[in-house]
């Protein structure tokens with residue numbers, strides 16, 4: 393089978409990916425969920441003009457000179473408005489967040505006054521509107537402030553609370569089941585025997601998926617047998633996973649059993665093998681409604697493919713408005729050789745020059761087993777198939793990795 397171009401593979405992975413069901417959750421459950429509908433403010437904020445400072449509410453017209461004396465006729469605190477009217481020569485004691493009383497159009501901060509015997513003397517002239525937050529300066533009832541498809545940040549939660557929403561309509565979290573394969577894998581903290589490798593791929597994949605708002609299911613490590621691999625695949629289906637991610641066993645070796653096991657389960661395979669480095673033996677297909685992405689076992693390959701394919705798929709299923717990684721322009725910090733048939737994703741450090749130019753410095757060794765280089769990289773530099781040799785300073789495109 394010919395290697396599939398990366399863009400075709402991504403299109404195949406995303407084909408028909410519709411947002412999962414909507415549900416309503418309490419505000420403090422909504423962090424990192426995706427908003428299912430546009431959210432319009434249920435109230436105006438602030439609802440009335442309010443003081444931004446502790447001081448005195450006055451009429452600017454008769455408080456425009458230093459040493460003016462005004463009579464204090466009452467007090468307003470946050471939550472306790474003043475019922476009366478501020479007239480000529482009068483002032484009302486006011487505190488931050490207090491409703492500006494009728495008649496007043498300025499606040500003089502208390503540091504600019506001297507108070508004695510029910511009167512204040514101004515040490516600073518008042519100016520109309522000074523230290524007053526007008527009604528609706530933050531937002532007005534009906535304003536759409538958070539759009540459908542937004543991944544809700546902690547800032548959105550406070551805003552939604554201010555808009556008077558105790559609950560929010562969100563998408564349920566897509567479920568991602570992750571199954572590792574490989575007889576050689578042992579858990580971190582063990583004492584590996586000769587030839588054994590410490591399991592690492594799943595940690596990055598679970599975290600990548602959760603950062604996109606998915607729930608993950610850990611299916612552990614299947615031994616390199618058809619039976620164990622099949623058991624893992626069936627467990628994923630029973631768990632109701634939207635996506636099954638496998639790692640390892642994707643290539644052509646005698647112990648690479650993921651594809652045979654998926655075939656035996658009746659997968660409808662859309663592709664196996666893509667024109668990409670790292671990640672060549674990646675596969676994708678459907679087992680009923682469950683989408684399956686078979687990632688290569690090399691730790692860098694599994695991460696890069698997870699980043700490039702699993703992340704956009706989770707975003708699409710979660711109903712995100714923006715699902716694609718954004719490419720940024722950079723210049724090369726060092727020479728790179730001509731590319732072959734595979735689109736290359738080079739681990740790269742980024743340097744930001746004073747003029748804002750991004751300089752990409754690919755790490756020296758790009759072998760897909762090198763986790764230290766992956767952790768040290770800030771971006772992936774994208775090299776088109778058959779790109780010619782490129783000199784330092786020539787333009788290039790990078791994808792920033794999550795921080």
Ligand SMILES: Nc1nc2c(c(=O)[nH]1)N[C@H]1C(S)=C(S)[C@@H](COP(=O)(O)OP(=O)(O)OC[C@H]3O[C@@H](n4cnc5c(N)ncnc54)[C@H](O)[C@@H]3O)O[C@H]1N2
Nearest residue numbers: 572589590591592593640641642643648672688689690693
């Ligand atoms: N004759 C060919 N051989 C290979 C080809 C090819 O086209 N022809 N492709 C190579 C490429 S490219 C890749 S990538 C790898 C992928 O192979 P598999 O998906 O079958 O991966 P494994 O053999 O199972 O593992 C590769 C390597 O990674 C380690 N590994 C696996 N899983 C984990 C894990 N969860 N945590 C940490 N490390 C893991 C494993 O021990 C191996 O060292 O195939 C090439 N071969």
Ligand code: MOO
Nearest residue numbers: 670671672693760
């Ligand atoms: O494509 Mo493999 O992922 O080079 O190592």
